[in-house]
Amino acid sequence: MAPCGGTSADPGKPTGAVTNVAGGEKLHIKLRETIFHPGFYRVALAVNSRDELPPDPEVKTESTAKGPRSLSASIHYPATPPILADGLFPHTAKMDKEVETDVDIPNISCSKCTLQIIEFMAAHGLNKDGDYTYHHCAVLQIRANPDKPIDARYPVEKK
Numbered sequence: 001m002a003p004c005g006g007t008s009a010d011p012g013k014p015t016g017a018v019t020n021v022a023g024g025e026k027l028h029i030k031l032r033e034t035i036f037h038p039g040f041y042r043v044a045l046a047v048n049s050r051d052e053l054p055p056d057p058e059v060k061t062e063s064t065a066k067g068p069r070s071l072s073a074s075i076h077y078p079a080t081p082p083i084l085a086d087g088l089f090p091h092t093a094k095m096d097k098e099v100e101t102d103v104d105i106p107n108i109s110c111s112k113c114t115l116q117i118i119e120f121m122a123a124h125g126l127n128k129d130g131d132y133t134y135h136h137c138a139v140l141q142i143r144a145n146p147d148k149p150i151d152a153r154y155p156v157e158k159k
Helices: none
Strands: 018-022 026-031 039-046 059-064 067-073 083-091 099-104 110-121 133-143
Touching: 026 110, 067 110, 083 099
Parallel strands: 018 133
Antiparallel strands: 026 099, 039 083, 039 110, 059 067, 110 133
8 A cells, every 4th residue: 555555454553663874875775575576666755744755656557357457657767856766676577586776865864754665566457555566665864964965856854
């Protein structure tokens, strides 16, 4: 279920964990896909509210006897805020190992930013709660590097 996972029957319970990150640096992301779905991943960042997260990718579908089935989805390239990276780890076969990358964190300060990672699932039927997308979030505390310019593409944190 957008924006951060769970289902309408079980929205899940946040852990309360906050990860400290340096603004203007890279964040290392490591993923393990436990259930295979062809598709790709996207990473986005909201500063003040999860309402700042982008909508799920626009999906092209085909009609089947069981209802719509996803074929492909739009990828934002180059990525623009609030999207940090899009089209990551495109795959049509099972990923047998963890995949990892570094994403650039904007040079901003925020006490509880939301980092969202989604997976677009191709060749998949419509899910009641998530359409064609799995959603997951983490809370980041970002401290701007005073030796670098502030990234004005992101909103200032409301206190």
